Amino acid sequence: MYSSALLTLLALLCNVQAQTSSSVYVEPTVPTGTPIPGDYSGALRPQLHYSPPIDFMNDPNGMFLDANGTYHLYYQYNPLGIVAGNQHWGHATSQDLYHWVNQPIAIYPGAAGEGIFSGSAVIDVNNTSGFFPNQTNGVVAMYTLNTATEETQEIAYSLDGGYTFTKYAGNPVISIGSNEFRDPKVSWYAPTQSWVAVISYAQDFTIGFWTSPNLVNWTHASNFTHAGILGLQYECPNLVSMPMLANSSLADPLDPSNFASTGEMYILQVSINPGAPQGGSISQYFPGTFNGTVFTPVDTATRFTDFAKDNYAGQFFYNIPQSSPQISIAWASNWEYAQTVPTGPLEDFRSFMTLPRTNVLANTTRNPYTLLAYPLPPPTSLEITPSTPLLSSNNLTNNTLLASYTSTVPSGALSFSINITNIPQVNTTGTANFTFLSSVTGEYVRGGVFLAGGNGDTPLWLDRSGVRGFDNPFFTDKFSTDVWLNPDTSTVRLYGVLDRSVLEVFLNNGEKAGTMIFFAEGILDTVIIGTNDLNPGIGVSVEVVGLGSAWAAEEVGGGNGTVLGNVTAMAGGQVMRRDWVGHLGEGM
Structure with missing residues (x-):
């Protein structure tokens, strides 16, 4: 991992015959005409x-x-x-x-x-x-x-x-x-x-x-x-x-x-x-x-x-x-x-x-x-073994699925969907919940839908109280919202993406959306999805897909997490691109 000072020095070294901005600027320590490098490998850095x-x-x-x-x-x-x-x-x-x-x-x-x-x-x-x-x-x-x-x-x-x-x-x-x-x-x-x-x-x-x-x-x-x-x-x-x-x-x-x-x-x-x-x-x-x-x-x-x-x-x-x-x-x-x-x-x-x-x-x-x-769907190139989801069930009724993804999803990024069908219009009961857990520290973020909201409404909730990496009186830890059950479809659709330090969820094709950042001391490495107390006849399908890092292809210097961006420099009359600059930094 490069230090901040070295990353800045790399940016300055890259500025060899680089295109300079035509804006007048008075701050000499900020590079012009070349991107600033960054380390995208941190445990809290979304992928x-x-x-x-x-x-x-x-x-x-x-x-x-x-x-x-x-x-x-x-x-x-x-x-x-x-x-x-x-x-x-x-x-x-x-x-x-x-x-x-x-x-x-x-x-x-x-x-x-x-x-x-x-x-x-x-x-x-x-x-x-x-x-x-x-x-x-x-x-x-x-x-x-x-x-x-x-x-x-x-x-x-x-x-x-x-x-x-x-x-x-x-x-x-x-x-x-x-x-x-x-x-x-x-x-x-x-x-x-x-x-x-x-x-x-x-x-x-x-x-x-x-x-x-x-x-x-x-x-x-x-x-x-x-x-x-x-x-x-x-x-x-x-x-x-x-x-x-x-x-x-x-x-x-x-x-x-x-x-x-x-x-x-x-x-x-x-x-x-x-x-x-x-x-x-x-x-x-x-x-x-x-x-x-x-x-x-x-x-x-x-x-x-x-x-x-x-x-x-x-x-x-x-x-x-x-x-x-x-x-x-x-x-x-x-x-x-x-x-x-x-x-x-x-x-x-x-x-x-x-x-x-x-x-x-x-x-x-x-x-x-x-x-x-x-959300615009992630490109299929980011899906890890798309034909074999991390978790999958066509009938997760009053049951629970669990999977560890430490080794299979090194990015720590997952997408998940819970589709609930054939929901009664009255006297509905049951829950469908998800949890992302650290098996080392016991920290977690979680959420779910509660079908027995009353009067035909369906509450959705999120909870970040189980992580310990950030303490602030304004960092509210629980959120909820409601949608009305559509009588034409009798269906609730929940889709979400977890990405290291941020969770986004979308109910019924985005009729309600929730964005929640969080900061754990440990690595979340286990996913649990379960349903409980559902009415007979309700159907639940579940899928969890591991996603790769979108930054990995941009890394230089042997996969150390450093991303340089759109860098082109000249050395000895030859055009040298970002891999050359990365190795230059390693040798310093």
Whole structure:
């Protein structure tokens, strides 16, 4: 395992004729033009969820899909420490949203005391900005420049598809004289041939809608204000067109044949921090319609994107076709404890992202316009012996399955599903539970569904009280939610992914989703799934699949866990790639 100092030195050594960012930058100790190496082998480091190479990460920013099929993820990043501050835009790319390549930092502060806060990125295919003559892949990022006196909206443009950026000489493009005005999310509205930005007037509990023909000149159009849970401030708004399922049967949310063609729906997603019902930060969404300047919600209900405590500031990828499920990624943490979790002192990084989620709207039982958020399936290449699951049963009725996975799943990552069918509408009894256990320390995380909720509801619960690696008064240890049993299907579907220090669960194709981080002293190595007291005739099928590490293919230096990212250097006239740099580090 490399030390933090050596990893930084490696990054500097890699910077031989590397492409340098065109952003002016004043901090000499942070590498420019080359990615920062990181050690991805730590016991607390997830193997499927994105995390930064070192130091502190929070909100996802600027996410888009380019014409070559590459997903770009930018994120709030402090490359100078394991707490928030010195905000940059980190950058990673992926072909499948699971295997990531760390890229050089994309946008840097230009002066001491500045922060490049949250924002978004779009592809200016028609060169409305004038920055991209004779090309269709120009990228414009819009972000908040934070200083001690004001938050303004700036833009930067990229001629190489989003890898390096030049800040616009006429910045800021929007300034209202406020220090609580941030997080622009930009999209293209085809009917009016204009760009639309939603921006948070944070402590006014207002989302402003701004329009522009060219990404440079912006006009205020309308406000959406004082809706849902207010907390202490609004942050990170997203406006996105969303497909809608044709009925409430909870059929496959990824199958386009299930989408309605009854008109375009939108959601406006707004994050709040602090002030969530369970403390700290949370995200909520409002379904509605949009006419290019005004968003009109369908009702006044409050709807949350997640029922647990570790899903915040989610953003949707730009350039996903409107008729397809929209794809989102969020920050898997909570501001109440994000800067104190033990990955900082133990493994020199803090925070990870959620799994990529596909999103559609559906009229579910008694809940119209519900956002179904379901993880994009891990690529089959990550499945360990897919033809032979770790656990499998077509009839786990009032019984228990157990398996140790220490040797067979070295990544510590598993997916699991519990499907319960033929559930009576009344007088229902029984439970279906799962536990992930350390056979050495006795620590555990667990959860399950309780079929006897009463009145036709089905509670889902999660519990992280059984792990001992982190003690914090705000680290709430139990979460629960409910769904109504669908009378048309009489079925409950539970799917989850465990990934070392994070558990995500999804009930009924994502009608409810829960994200829970945890930090154990020991290695979780045993899975237990069981059912009890079920009514006669209820059917239960179970499957647990071991998943490999998405970072393993990126490691250098003999599998020591170090990932260098997209590094190309020159030595003796020959192009030398990341394996050369890794061996160079080993010999020092």
